[in-house]
Amino acid sequence: MRLSIPIQSHYYERKRIMRLFEAKNLTKKYDKTVLDHLDFSINEGEVVGVIGVSGCGKSTLARLVSGIEKPSSGSLLYQGKPVDFKKGRKDIQLILQNSIESFSPRMKIRVFLYEPYHYFYHLHKNEALDCIKKILKQVGMDESCLEKYPHELSGGQLQRIAIARALIIHPRLLICDEITSSLDHVVQREIIELLKKFVEKNHISILFISHDLSLVHEFCHQVLVLNNGKIIEKGTIQQLYKSENEVVQNLLKAAYLNS
Numbered sequence: 001m002r003l004s005i006p007i008q009s010h011y012y013e014r015k016r017i018m019r020l021f022e023a024k025n026l027t028k029k030y031d032k033t034v035l036d037h038l039d040f041s042i043n044e045g046e047v048v049g050v051i052g053v054s055g056c057g058k059s060t061l062a063r064l065v066s067g068i069e070k071p072s073s074g075s076l077l078y079q080g081k082p083v084d085f086k087k088g089r090k091d092i093q094l095i096l097q098n099s100i101e102s103f104s105p106r107m108k109i110r111v112f113l114y115e116p117y118h119y120f121y122h123l124h125k126n127e128a129l130d131c132i133k134k135i136l137k138q139v140g141m142d143e144s145c146l147e148k149y150p151h152e153l154s155g156g157q158l159q160r161i162a163i164a165r166a167l168i169i170h171p172r173l174l175i176c177d178e179i180t181s182s183l184d185h186v187v188q189r190e191i192i193e194l195l196k197k198f199v200e201k202n203h204i205s206i207l208f209i210s211h212d213l214s215l216v217h218e219f220c221h222q223v224l225v226l227n228n229g230k231i232i233e234k235g236t237i238q239q240l241y242k243s244e245n246e247v248v249q250n251l252l253k254a255a256y257l258n259s
């Protein structure tokens with residue numbers, strides 16, 4: 001009993017430092033309630049998966065966490081304080097399923113990758129070029145892509161460029177909304193391996209939205225199951241396999257049948 005106070009307070013301190021992002025009572029209503037009082041947190045260096053059937057609110061969640069849309073009620077905390085999306089724009093980045101939509105068709109990849117250096121770091125083009133070459137190497141692309149337009153690259157290559165651009169900004173939290181859905185299995189694995197390296201090396205956190213449970217299994221430390229806008233289960237994927245919730249069991253069964 002005498003030992004419990006220091007141990008608990010030490011543990012609490014550690015937890016407090018590690019917690020990067022928190023959603024409390026997060027609610028979004030359009031004509032109906034799409035997200036209903038969600039509570040969850042993401043620690044530094046943690047990959048949190050979000051799964052659930054189509055229409056359960058996954059992309060809406062991505063838009064709220066990335067600040068594209070405002071919640072109807074509830075709060076979003078970053079390092080324990082309400083997220084200031086103007087100031088914190090750099091720290092939280094979103095990558096979408098169809099990267100081609102985030103590219104301007106008339107903008108060469110070189111310009112697309114230079115923009116964040118200019119906007120966030122005020123770097124001159126020549127100074128940025130060295131950094132761009134480095135990050136391209138890290139995402140497994142070579143310099144020849146710099147003079148190309150988006151339509152000249154494959155879906156997998158564009159997704160790597162989108163990841164490169166997000167990483168240039170040095171985010172602490174990366175939100176990935178179905179980023180591998182339109183890619184074949186080999187490229188999907190390559191993208192996951194790439195992200196794993198960034199998590200390990202740079203200790204970034206990821207909110208990983210996916211309907212592919214095998215990727216979630218392989219990549220995520222913790223998983224949230226959304227259903228009708230509510231979190232119906234959270235835990236490791238191993239814990240989900242033990243869930244008695246019928247919706248969770250059906251999701252796992254469907255994943256097994258599709259694999």
Ligand SMILES: Nc1ncnc2c1ncn2[C@@H]1O[C@H](COP(=O)(O)OP(=O)(O)OP(=O)(O)O)[C@@H](O)[C@H]1O
Nearest residue numbers: 030031034052053054055056057058059060061211
């Ligand atoms: N801007 C909006 N206005 C009104 N309703 C919306 C809006 N955006 C999303 N919705 C509704 O919110 C619900 C959740 O949509 P959302 O796209 O978040 O689901 P999802 O789980 O990502 O689906 P999917 O897996 O099919 O992409 C849907 O019923 C959708 O019609």
